[in-house]
Amino acid sequence: MTTAGDADFEALLKPAKLSKLQSNGTLQKIRKNLRLNIYWGALVCLLYVFIICRYPLWQVQGALVIVLAFSLWAIYSAWAEYKKIGPDISDSNSLLDELKRHQRSLQNWIAVQKRVALFIYPISAAGGFMLGGFIGSGKPVAVFMSKPIVLIALVVVTVILVPLCHLLAKWMFKLSFGKCLDKLGQNIQALEAEK
């Protein structure tokens, strides 16, 4: 069918315009997010290394080495996922294969984010608690943490905040990519249905 022209499209059909086009695709957004995760992760690791060197207390150093190991693993996970996701649309895959590839990439990315976050939430909650205690009481961390009631409070705060943050993260993923995942799922199901 011959169709009338469209000014918006014709405006893009110029060599100068073409070279400046940038993708706004789903996988491109995920890759951008993963890149940010890697940068921030590397920055946080450097901060941990600095604290480990600056404060030679074995308890602090021991805890930070564990956190550092998890952070490095998180960076590696993000990097591996980043390398795995091809942001461009395939011109050889069928539509069904391409829909499944997008769905798989999105689901893997969300799984990586959730896994990483589960390690970060308890540390953040404990860190915030200790910092708050230090500022509020004006006593060194070791002194106010020696009271059993404070330790119990720390456990309670962690137990409440970690699932809450996890739920919040789940909600945010749903908000950001829920519609897209639902739509991909619906289209895959529609294509596969033999009716």
Place this chain on the structure above:
Amino acid sequence: MSETQFLQQVRQNQGIVYKLVSLYAANEEDKKDMYQEVLLQAWKAWPRFRGDAKFSTWLYRVCLNTLLTHTRANNRIEYKESLDGLSPTVENNSIKAQEAQRLQLAIRQLAETDRAIISLHLDGYENGEIADILGISNNNVAVKLHRIKQQLANLLKH
């Protein structure tokens, strides 16, 4: 393969892009976004185009793969005005133009994957080719086409 060659090929087949984008875009902003994404993805994939299939078939595949995986803020189709771009350029035949518009409106009411199937069918693709582009069996294409035609007939009655 140069940029100029690519643009020339796209210009010759731009009707495919217009039609498919008009079937999936929810509004004017969405349409511009989709044009850009389709053109960019086609441009990136162009070095891999070996000419085994016709350029139009290759472009169809790139368009569908891009449009159906693209994140949209709103899935509800809101605009009607751009339907002018879908009607045949037969100025002296307003009845044909009206019929084409009605058909396009009805197609836009179908499920996203059904829009792809009927669009390919109306453009003369064989069931085997449709099956290859979509990644489903020939039999499944035939069954779906039968159901889609019934659905369209119902929509066009009202």
